[in-house]
Amino acid sequence: MSKQKVMMGNHALSYGAVVSKVNVISAYPITPQTQVVELLSELCSNGALDSEFIKVESEHSAMAACIGASAVGARTFTATSAQGLALMHEMLHWAVGARTPVVMGNINRSMGPPWTIWSEQTDSLSQRDTGWLQIYASSNQEVYDSVPIAFKIAEHKKVQLPVMVVLDAFFLSHTSENVMMMDLDKAETYLPKYKPKHKLDVNEPYTFGALTTPEWYYELRYKIQKAHENAISVIEEAQSEFKDMFGREYGLVEEYKTADADTILVAISTAASTAKDTVDELREKGVKAGLLRLRFVRPFPFKKVREVLSSAKKILVLDRNLSPGIGGIIFQEIKSAMYNESNKAPIYGFIAGLGGRDITTETIHNIFEEAEKQDPKNIIWMEVKA
Amino acid sequence: MKYTIPKEELVHPGHLACQGCGGALAMRIMLKTLGKNTILTFPACCWSVIDGPFPYSAVKVPLFHTAFETAAVVASGIKAALNRVGDPKTNSVAWAGDGGTFDIGIQALSGSAERNDDMFYFVYDNEAYMNTGIQRSSATPKGAWTTTTPVNHPKATPKKDILAIMAAHKIPYIATASIAYPEDFTRKLEKAKEIKGFKFFHIFAPCPPGWRANPKDTITLAKLAVETKLFPLLEIEDGEKYTINLPKKDKGKPIEDYLKLQGRFKHLKENDIKEMQTFIDKKYNRLKILEEISQ
Ligand SMILES: Cc1ncc(C[n+]2csc(CCOP(=O)(O)OP(=O)(O)O)c2C)c(N)n1
Ligand SMILES: [Mg+2]
Numbered sequence: 183m184s185k186q187k188v189m190m191g192n193h194a195l196s197y198g199a200v201v202s203k204v205n206v207i208s209a210y211p212i213t214p215q216t217q218v219v220e221l222l223s224e225l226c227s228n229g230a231l232d233s234e235f236i237k238v239e240s241e242h243s244a245m246a247a248c249i250g251a252s253a254v255g256a257r258t259f260t261a262t263s264a265q266g267l268a269l270m271h272e273m274l275h276w277a278v279g280a281r282t283p284v285v286m287g288n289i290n291r292s293m294g295p296p297w298t299i300w301s302e303q304t305d306s307l308s309q310r311d312t313g314w315l316q317i318y319a320s321s322n323q324e325v326y327d328s329v330p331i332a333f334k335i336a337e338h339k340k341v342q343l344p345v346m347v348v349l350d351a352f353f354l355s356h357t358s359e360n361v362m363m364m365d366l367d368k369a370e371t372y373l374p375k376y377k378p379k380h381k382l383d384v385n386e387p388y389t390f391g392a393l394t395t396p397e398w399y400y401e402l403r404y405k406i407q408k409a410h411e412n413a414i415s416v417i418e419e420a421q422s423e424f425k426d427m428f429g430r431e432y433g434l435v436e437e438y439k440t441a442d443a444d445t446i447l448v449a450i451s452t453a454a455s456t457a458k459d460t461v462d463e464l465r466e467k468g469v470k471a472g473l474l475r476l477r478f479v480r481p482f483p484f485k486k487v488r489e490v491l492s493s494a495k496k497i498l499v500l501d502r503n504l505s506p507g508i509g510g511i512i513f514q515e516i517k518s519a520m521y522n523e524s525n526k527a528p529i530y531g532f533i534a535g536l537g538g539r540d541i542t543t544e545t546i547h548n549i550f551e552e553a554e555k556q557d558p559k560n561i562i563w564m565e566v567k568a
Numbered sequence: 569m570k571y572t573i574p575k576e577e578l579v580h581p582g583h584l585a586c587q588g589c590g591g592a593l594a595m596r597i598m599l600k601t602l603g604k605n606t607i608l609t610f611p612a613c614c615w616s617v618i619d620g621p622f623p624y625s626a627v628k629v630p631l632f633h634t635a636f637e638t639a640a641v642v643a644s645g646i647k648a649a650l651n652r653v654g655d656p657k658t659n660s661v662a663w664a665g666d667g668g669t670f671d672i673g674i675q676a677l678s679g680s681a682e683r684n685d686d687m688f689y690f691v692y693d694n695e696a697y698m699n700t701g702i703q704r705s706s707a708t709p710k711g712a713w714t715t716t717t718p719v720n721h722p723k724a725t726p727k728k729d730i731l732a733i734m735a736a737h738k739i740p741y742i743a744t745a746s747i748a749y750p751e752d753f754t755r756k757l758e759k760a761k762e763i764k765g766f767k768f769f770h771i772f773a774p775c776p777p778g779w780r781a782n783p784k785d786t787i788t789l790a791k792l793a794v795e796t797k798l799f800p801l802l803e804i805e806d807g808e809k810y811t812i813n814l815p816k817k818d819k820g821k822p823i824e825d826y827l828k829l830q831g832r833f834k835h836l837k838e839n840d841i842k843e844m845q846t847f848i849d850k851k852y853n854r855l856k857i858l859e860e861i862s863q
Contacts, residue, residue, distance in 0.1 A: 184727065205652040234648040236781055238641060239679035248640035250609065253632055256653050259647075272635055280632075382607050382630040382646065389625035397857065398622055410809025482653035 185363050192217035194322040194361050195287040196349065197340065198265065198329025202285070205256035205376075208236040208247035213299045214351040215289045218261040233250040241266035245273035245284070252282035253390060255381040257333060259349065261287035263351065264305040265294065277315030277344040278406060280391055283336030284344040285329060286314075291351045292537045300355040300538020301351035303451065303503040307479070307511045312405050315345040315413060316480045320436075322359040324477075325349050328431055330364070330373045334420040337376050342414040351431035353452040366427060372427050386501060397404060410481040414524050417478065434473040434483035439465065440490050445471025445550060448491075448516050449500040450476050453534075453541045454522070457500070460546035471550060476512065487519050494527050498553050500546070502535040507562040509533065530560035534565065573754050574600040583626035587616045588783025590773030591692040593747045595627070595663070598690060598769075601757035604629060606659040609643045611673060612636040613697045614775075615692075631767060632714055641682035645685045653812075656782040659761075660687040666707035667697045670728050672757075681737040684765045691730070691768075694775035702778045710847070711840050712832045717830035719835040727845065730770060731804065738855065739766040740808035746772045748790035752813055772799045779830025784817055792826040797852040802859075810859040818856070823848055848850040 199207065207226070209219045225231040236247045236265060241262050242274050248258040262270065267288055277284050292302035303484045306316060317332060325347065332345035349355060380388065394402065417434060425431045425547050438458050440446055447457055454475035461494070464471040476483065491497055497520070503511025508514060513531035532549050535541040543563055552562055578599035591614055599606065608631040610616050616633055619626045625830035634642045643662035650658050662680075667855055669691040673861040677689065681763040696714045697703040704714040717723040730782035734742050741763045745753040750862040753771075760767040772793050793799040823845050827833040836844075
């Protein structure tokens, strides 16, 4: 029987690693992720989790240790945030090129300087070109469930790539919510032991990552792109199997009242859950509003996004992140997804909530209002003290 | 005479090392003793080229190429995984250059050593960044020419004392080794195989192109480094017990014998050489004292 527990997002992430029966963990503490390393250390030391925990001296080393362990065939897990994720950058590329299916939790935190610890998606979105798959959760239940789902996708022979499970600092990491826990045996049926196609094995010695000339490197990159394309159906299968076994349903995206919507807001993470309330309120007033939440940002769910947005009259994108010099990152992606489509609905880019400032239902009401008043713009700043 | 070095070759002929490469010979000796039950990790260094481009490989054991600063911790990760999903008796071996050890990799190295992870770490020290074309590292000796320490501004500071740094970690085993003394190297490898925890080997590896030396002099140079006491062969157990294996005699050969075979020291004046000799004598005497008080 599955039991229910009230827990913070960081614990949901940790218990996600527990039900995934990870073999090797390597992590380094950083606010707002520290409860993950603390709880996993505790569970490893009291035997609740039968796993090696390499307590490294940096995040760069945490990722490197996970890559080495994964190359031997261990299921590996780590977690970090912001500065730690940025420090890992070189090894994030390495995990992809080495095709090591590491799963990592990243607690979204804005980047310094100035020092800050509050939520923003720029840390993980600026790693989107490394080739990691990225899942953005909007509840602690989703954080917990996404860890075994992530391993199932990462280790699939048609994917063989690392996956990041991303959650908002404080809004999820430190907020307690109800989480339905999985039965360990049932979880193992869902996610059996990792059996890599290739591994470091003294009985079958291979060299991994040797100098590769232009004659072959190109094809290896091609295969990584293909793996992302394959991942779409692998994700759908993994999530439908999850629904059959545990009753909880996840998609590549989450649609909320989009079917007949005139104006659709696109968002990720907890800002998207807040937006549901605004959509409800607008609906009560007769405004045909809808919400599209991207659960996966990589691989980018082109087909799904285009389908959902195909009949919208206006598309609004909310970004709690900034790529200085161009604007919101999700906005760029939505725009590029829609460019060759027959629906030429205007697309508005909104920036809000940087550095963890609250995005309230009122903020989102104002976003819908601005879109009525203004012509489409790439950047409309919400609540900025100019 | 009894042959002490295992005969089986685990390095293929036809690797890409330059003529007279000390690093290549060091690998050959090391793998003979550690044997087939070994997984190698290489960071960026000459050996990432020596091993050969995809799809070739010069070693007969599994090998993982990793980023420049991560050799130690990747080998730690490999060992942790072997303990869970593999054979815990498999040797996890990090094999790095001096740059990957003394400089960019020292943080991860310190981490693995401090945790006393059960693994081997070898630095083959050719005293500069050779892969990228002879730039100084913190292992480059004072006075030496490299492309970033030109003769009118040669290296101004002494070689970093990596042994002291590693000894301060109180790891179970540290040894220096030389390609000119393969029996000594092999004996130390055999000994280290029986020790659980972090094993650190500092191997002196002449580089003819980088040192502006004749490839035929590689072994002579390695031998002279020991005979001049520049690079004594020694062991440090638990960071405390020092044993000097070679040279046996306190009076070493003059450093000039070693310097004159290399273009990288050609610009040195008499005074520079005198200063170097004093530095070597002092360092060796200090080792002698450490040996004495730890016996
Ligand atoms: C992060 C990073 N910086 C720089 C380099 C370039 N690089 C590759 S090998 C190398 C020097 C290696 O020197 P050392 O460790 O002494 O090994 P050797 O080449 O002498 O065998 C450098 C600077 C790199 N690969 N990665
Ligand atoms: Mg070097």
